[in-house]
Amino acid sequence: MSSAFLHGNLEEEVYMKLPLGHPQSSDPNLVYQFHKSIYGLKQSPRAWHAQLSVVLEDSGFKRSNADSSLFIHLGPMAKVMFLVYVDDLIIVGNDSDAISHLKATLQKRFPIKDLGNLKYFLGIEIAISHKGLFLNQHKYVLDLLKDAKMIDAKPAPIPLDSKLKLKTTSEPLGSINYYQHLVGRLIYLTITRPDITYAVSLVSQFMHTPIVFHLNLVKRILCYLKGSAGRGIVMTNHGHTQITGYRDSDWAGNAIDRKSTTGFCMFVGGNLVSYRSKKQHIVAHSSAEVEYHAMTFTTYELIWLKGLLSNLGFSSSIPMTLFCDNQATLHIAANPVFHERTKHIEVDCHFIHQQVHSQVIKTCYICSHDQLPDLFTKVLTSAHFHHLLSKLGSINPLDPA
């Protein structure tokens, strides 16, 4: 899509001084009034999005409830979905006629360039093979390493040192901007890199007052990236669209404020789609409480995913499986009995009971060794780390094995 913003219609009155070199620019009483948006205006992207939405809704698309940038057209046979990221558009569907019809409609209104099959989207490289898709950000990693002057760094096997102890006192960093800039780029990199998610969530907790120690953590992550630049996520055909979730949490793992970390990952149709590592807001007394909190948190995401999939036309009555390695939380979820110790998380308890009872989710035990979200909550040994990564579907095609 070229010069997208010029297509938006403005709602507000905006005036501009005549630019230099305009024949009448010497007259201070003359101004332009905009009818259409222009690059540099605050409201341009919004105006463009509104304009595109109108065109899409005219051609029978409905805006999804799960995300305002997703447009869905569910015909009797044809299903077409339309994703908007400002001026990058993705169209997917099962009917080639409907897709080419949509393209023709859009081309009538906007000068859209058809880039053919999806290969590159927002810095994510997408490789298609007969087995499925492979998403990676190889070029982005290399650019990042080059900008950080770490292109010749010694590769590290895991993103964080296994004997990591967080320090709070050390010399303050000279340039906070530099730190924030690097971490910001790392956060974007987590789109296809579940392996660095935990490490990045750790370093991004110190965005406002980084110290030299934190910068060294970031450098360590960069060293790891150097050794695994081509790593990405594979998506293969499993022939179903079932949702499964895994969740985990550590207990009071943060040495600074003793808060716990929730980690979860979710699979749709056997492919990793959603993962997160997040420090909890509360300080918890027991590991069961932490795990329960994480369970609630994960359930929100599962319900959202279910809503999204039913929006896409894949509603299913089979409960979503939620794996968990903590017996206590499984018992609390299954039995509507309240104890003194669960009093303060009663709202969470009721919520989960309801979801389990109405068969939205189904809780399942998994042994700690196969617990996938360990990746998102703690520092692991190299062997365990790579074992879990391969299970997640995160592979490095350049690895010898």
Next chain:
Amino acid sequence: MWIQELSPQLSQTLKMILLISLFSFLYNTLLSFSLPRILRVIQLINLILPITLLCHSLEGIQLITVLLQQGYKTLSPMLLDILCLIILHINISQLNILPFLLLSLMCMNHEIFRRQIHMMNGDKLCMMSYKPLIKIRHGVLFNFPKINMLWAVGGCIKSSSTQMGLLTDTRRVLWLRAILKVFGVDYKETFTPVVKMNIVRVLLSVVVNNRWLMC
């Protein structure tokens, strides 16, 4: 005067609190006062308090800036020198306020501005380069490599007709917005709904599992 008497007994912190409350009071009531009266108050403050302390509070800086913008025509030479001193004493940690003041000085008069720059070159602050990069139509572009900032300083406020005054007022508002800009924070940042990356992955998974087409 009572502050001066008290200050030996007061701790530094208490003094700061007093200062801040004093300035916030002054700042809030600034618009309701007539300008000469404020100037007198300021002169009084400057007599009582060390200027370095004035620069340690954000409200103090704001006050100075507002004064500079509103009273550049009526400032007495003595007050100008005081303001100049203030700029010389600005803490390095508050450097992002410096362009704010520079701009205000620039708005006052090109002549005075040059004098300030000249004076500052003799001080510790000259570790940054103040050399104008490019002369633009109504001002100059400054580069502050230490703090990673590129500032345009300008505004033509030479003529003092009322018509121009109105125009410069709106312009000053625009300039003030530009001044709050910090490197790395895109002040031109605009908002549009964008898609969640999770959805992209969900969609791709659905595509793979159903052998759909995508482009």
